[in-house]
Amino acid sequence: MADVVLKNVRKSFGVVDVIKGVDLEAKHGEFVVFVGPSGCGKSTLLRMICGLEKITSGQLLIGDEDMSDVEASDRGTAMVFQSYALYPHMTVAENMSFALRMAKTARDEIDRRVKRAAEILQITHLLDRKPRDMSGGQRQRVAIGRAIVREPKVFLFDEPLSNLDAELRVQMRVELSKLHLEIGATMIYVTHDQVEAMTMADKIVVLRDGLIEQIGSPLALYTAPVNRFVAGFIGSPRMNFLKAQIVGSAEGEAHVTVFDAPDHTLRIPLREAASVTPGQDVTIGIRPEHFLGTPEGPGLEVRIDVVENLGGIAFAYGKTNAGQDVIIKAESETPPQSGMTVTASIKDAYCHLFDGNGIALSAAGGVVRMQDAAA
Template sequence: MAELQLRGVNKNFGAVPVIRNVDLDIGDGEFVVFVGPSGCGKSTLLRTISGLEEPTSGQVFIGGEDVTDFDPSERGVAMVFQSYALYPHMTVEQNLGFGLRMGGMPREQVATRVAEAARILEIGELMGRKPRQLSGGQRQRVAIGRAIVREPKAFLFDEPLSNLDAELRVQMRIEIAKLHQQLGATMVYVTHDQVEAMTLADRIVVLRAGIVEQQGSPIELYDNPDNMFVAGFIGSPRMNFVPAEIVNANGRDAEVRFNEFGAPTIRVATRGDQTRPGQPVSVGIRPEHFVEAADAPARLTARSQVVEQLGGVSYVYAASESGTQVTVQQRGHSAMATGAMVEFGLDPRTCLLFDADGKRV
């Protein structure tokens, strides 16, 4: 296995910049997930690591070696795509070993590697089947197996679960996590699904418009986002942002008054002394951080609009009189009536502040 480094990587398509001055270090055996909305450049960045895209400027290192000018086949990485790209006329066993056979590997060595990949992925009983006889999840296992047999320095996954239904996505997510534990391999994984990112990654890299907005462990990004984009992207349902104003501040925390929802006042921890009285801010509140109104030091008053009962949890979608929306998660079944004025309790310790530019304060 090997570590990966990107140094000053830029990628333009014509006059359009897609990747902008990315510097990144990925440790040996680390599982790193690139996440962001469609068009943010995450797949292009992955393809630049693989050699399928040539950077406009910058360097790519794999295992300490500058591979910027290497062909994909010379980089020692294996890529798993969203489409399975299996040969329909070949059996699973033949699909797994095809690349090795074309590379001139001895038949016995090919058979050993194919058998080991089948054991790891638990697809031994599928070896005689052809792709049309497999489910979507089984096909994706075979596609991953084709990467495993190459014994690459790093695995690159480009939204590999996007073609699967919800239940299979969860199952395959678990399988990929187990695979990483078994192999201890360096893995880079691209997805637009922040749930996949949170559950799989050792470290998440959040991209927007080709720029790395923030990187860190899943919990670090969840608890301490640097800006509203990261705060809103990490977490499901997304964080609520409520307009407010600084009443007073001392460099450690700030007294904040909401502009709506009954105008409650709370004291919120800040990152420094960049806040001032009268400053407009947004208070970030995750849906799961609301508490019982009776036990709370402050409350938001809103009108419930829709209540989703999901069994273990419920989601209440509510709005202020001026129309600002909030999503509130409640445990179990919610008794709130649609259209009623209700109160939601706030825990100031879980609230975050963002300035008018969306930066954390």
């Protein structure tokens, strides 16, 4: 079993703390994605697992073995980098078999592994080519094949798709997901692109400033973010945030007035441990798709600035009367026009509530039960 367990792992470069105490478990066969803004420490954490960066303190276990001080070559991991890092003078077969030849693996075994990896990645017809004769997507497949032939316990990917164009990125996301299902190995994947995280992961780890903000399934993070940072980072387009105030409360729910809709009161379910007080300033979060197209409740007057029509869906970007930015999902066949003013109705059950420190106060309303969101 190739579980990966990190226990209070820290990394410092001199006096600068980059990883500030991370506890994490990636179970055997899981596809775990590290996501977060640039500089949050996700690539450093991946390199620590691989052995390319030394752990300052803490413990790393791979398959119940302490790998904290083990050399990278002996950890049973294989890494795929953002740059393909292929030897330009070698053929595809030679690039894929290089590590095995250096380890003096038997020729028959090398041929077997290279053939199997090429079949999985559908690059058998490229084995005699050199990198200069291939496209970016084909080179990325070769880099992945070089990892597969090593038959590692854990695959590590450091933003492997960032050099590809948009169409190839979508295609390779599908290919990597298929690869994971076929091989069944533990995979840890780093990206700054939350769309990749949402579409590929069994488990997402959201990082910020060297700390873990939240761990959970893509659905859990989308429907029940623990704070405003996670709520704003997960989802495309991002969640809308509106200034609001507590006007009262009852058992298990808060009565909230949005500054831009003062004549209406929202009733938002609270988390079990959450409490609110009248007059408290809060923030309401609502995703673009959860605004209603026709007024059926509390509404915002929104002046539309720009409309992005993506074919199947459209997104309207505008401002409320108080100048707050709002994104609304609209019908692509009859989207609003720039300069129009529309009413965006708010449905209580889909609202998220955050306190002044950005901590979530609300239960996951209308979309998923809290016990599901905690998975």
